[in-house]
Amino acid sequence: MQTKEKIFKGKTLAILSGGGDTPAINSSIENVRRRALLLGFKVYGIRKGWKGLLGDGDVVDLTNVPYNGAYGGTALRSSRTNPFPTKKNPEDRVPQVMKNLERYKIDTLVTIGGDDTNGAAKRIYEREGIPVIGFPKTIDNDLRTHTMHSYNGEEIEAVLCPGFPSGALCISNMTRHLRSTNESHERIMVLEVMGRDAGWLTGSATFGGAEMALVPEFEMTAERKERFFEEVKKRYAEKKNLIIAVSEGVRWWNDETKELGMVYASSETDEYGHKRFGGVSGVVASEISKRLGVEARAQISGYYPRAGACSDYDRRFTSALADKAMDLILRGEYGKMPVLDHIVAQNGLEEYNMSSIDMGSIGNQPLQAAYYDEQTFTFTDAYVDFLSHVLGAPYWPDFGCTFAKVRP
Ligand code: F6P
Numbered sequence: 059m060q061t062k063e064k065i066f067k068g069k070t071l072a073i074l075s076g077g078g079d080t081p082a083i084n085s086s087i088e089n090v091r092r093r094a095l096l097l098g099f100k101v102y103g104i105r106k107g108w109k110g111l112l113g114d115g116d117v118v119d120l121t122n123v124p125y126n127g128a129y130g131g132t133a134l135r136s137s138r139t140n141p142f143p144t145k146k147n148p149e150d151r152v153p154q155v156m157k158n159l160e161r162y163k164i165d166t167l168v169t170i171g172g173d174d175t176n177g178a179a180k181r182i183y184e185r186e187g188i189p190v191i192g193f194p195k196t197i198d199n200d201l202r203t204h205t206m207h208s209y210n211g212e213e214i215e216a217v218l219c220p221g222f223p224s225g226a227l228c229i230s231n232m233t234r235h236l237r238s239t240n241e242s243h244e245r246i247m248v249l250e251v252m253g254r255d256a257g258w259l260t261g262s263a264t265f266g267g268a269e270m271a272l273v274p275e276f277e278m279t280a281e282r283k284e285r286f287f288e289e290v291k292k293r294y295a296e297k298k299n300l301i302i303a304v305s306e307g308v309r310w311w312n313d314e315t316k317e318l319g320m321v322y323a324s325s326e327t328d329e330y331g332h333k334r335f336g337g338v339s340g341v342v343a344s345e346i347s348k349r350l351g352v353e354a355r356a357q358i359s360g361y362y363p364r365a366g367a368c369s370d371y372d373r374r375f376t377s378a379l380a381d382k383a384m385d386l387i388l389r390g391e392y393g394k395m396p397v398l399d400h401i402v403a404q405n406g407l408e409e410y411n412m413s414s415i416d417m418g419s420i421g422n423q424p425l426q427a428a429y430y431d432e433q434t435f436t437f438t439d440a441y442v443d444f445l446s447h448v449l450g451a452p453y454w455p456d457f458g459c460t461f462a463k464v465r466p
Contacts, residue, residue: 063218064388065098067070069165071387072117076107076175077138078168080197080221081130081228082372086170088127089380090193091120092167097384102162107175108455109139113153115158127231128373130224132170140329141178147329156186165189166387170197172219173422174304174330176395180417183393191383192395192417195285197225197363202416202423203397209428209440216444217258218398220379223371223448224248224263225252225363230449232359233301234268243459246290246300246346246354250339252363254332255307257425259363261437263303265445267454269293269436270300274307275424276432277318283311289435304342306335338361371448374407382412393417403447 071094075083091101095100099119110117118134125133161166167190169179176192183190194201199222207216229251240247249268253259257273264271270293272278278286294300309318323336339356346354370374373396380384382396391414399413429441442452 060237066165067098069099069225069439070102070163071099071166071168072102072104072162072164073120073134073168073170074104074107074110075136075170075195077136077172077195078197079131079136080195081224081364081366081368082133082220082376083136083170083195084125084129085127085368085373085376086193086195086220086380087120087132087134088125089377090168090383093263093350093380093384095121097388099166102164103134103406104447106135106137107139107171108141108155108178111155111158112139112141113154117162127376128368130368138174138328138330142181144329145331146327152182152185155182156188159188166191166392168193168383172198172201173420176201176417176420180189180393180420182419189392190417191386191392192420193379193383194219194397195221197221197259198256199254200254200256200422200424202419202421204419205398205401207401207440207444209443212373212428214426214428214440214444215423216401216426218375218401218448220257220372220376223375224366224369225259226265226445227260227371227449228363228366228368229262229359230265231363233263233303234342234453234455235269236301236357237265237267238457240301241299243353244298246302246352247341248339248343248346248354248356249301249303250306250336250356250358251303252335252359252361253305253307253425254335255422257305257430258322260303260305260428261425261441262445262449263301264437264442265449265452268301268303269297271303271430271435271437272308272432273305273425274309275430278311279318280311280313282432285433286329286435287346290346291350294350304339306338308338310338310341318324371404371407374404378407378412381409382414385409386414395420401444401447
């Protein structure tokens with residue numbers, strides 16, 4: 059009798075993904091879909107995030123088709139549609155969402171997203187009581203997950219969201235790749251990294267050998283900029299080449315306007331009010347050249363960490379989170395989001411290491427102070443320990459030889 063009640067025969071679970079894509083979204087969809095099918099659900103995909111629940115709706119049937127979770131991105135497509143009234147669109151479109159959930163007879167909704175998509179899901183849950191489960195995703199890793207990291211007897215509140223492990227692997231590899239050309243020319247390379255207002259992803263460049271980093275959590279005021287140039291000068295004199303990772307959202311002091319500002323690629327805003335960043339690496343590189351007389355180059359990593367296949371860590375992570383999501387559904391605990399309880403290596407990614415948080419507590423989590431040393435502009439050993447659970451040991455290759463100078 060009890061077993062029968064737990065089979066969701068005749069019920070429909072729908073999945074949507076919103077916001078910037080990551081290499082781990084298809085993997086999340088595949089894992090949720092597969093488990094929902096085992097529980098007896100019919101599984102729908104809602105296309106383009108919240109947009110697929112507006113108007114007549116844009117819904118596809120995932121029940122009887124194969125789904126490839128290893129390929130990155132999201133086959134359901136994504137958008138930054140916000141159903142709540144915004145400056146850009148003052149109409150409250152939540153009634154359209156509600157109408158479509160009813161029309162398509164959707165009994166359970168799984169929203170794969172960061173704080174924008176899941177923030178909207180939380181608000182609809184609170185207002186309308188829909189049976190929703192949030193599923194984390196972001197390469198920025200700035201969605202609070204209450205994941206603890208044990209380091210040297212200390213408990214640090216970290217974050218780990220699917221998508222970040224794959225993105226961090228890309229940035230780490232890209233930085234390592236840049237080392238040989240940078241060494242050949244004895245340059246300073248300024249590598250710009252996505253992440254919006256958080257420096258989590260920028261730290262992964264440290265794994266590929268970036269010696270220094272600038273993050274949005276610490277504004278580059280006039281005073282801090284002076285210290286930064288001093289530190290760059292000192293390190294360049296010692297090593298004769300440097301990679302400096304710079305978060306796209308760093309606030310940088312403008313010597314002419316005497317103001318702190320961010321560098322945008324466009325003044326347009328999306329429906330959540332975000333402008334598009336881009337170009338701060340060029341500003342930092344040209345000031346380094348001017349101030350220190352050293353050749354500096356800017357390199358924007360752009361969408362590279364968002365692209366390509368899902369990493370092994372993320373494959374296993376999304377699988378364990380999907381197990382937890384199903385556990386929540388079986389218990390009828392809606393309005394929650396499965397999260398990783400403690401930072402663990404890949405082989406520890408099992409359902410018993412997953413927990414859940416109320417969607418009401420969803421919010422942003424900037425980089426912890428324990429992870430970044432603003433005096434030296436470097437990521438700390440605690441950060442390296444955090445990320446080595448995900449990426450393994452850091453590896454910093456170099457030419458590995460010095461030559462004796464020949465005298466005529
Ligand atoms: O939030 C993810 C993210 O990749 C940010 O790091 C970046 O600032 C933004 O999305 C870029 O957005 P879009 O895909 O709209 O250009």
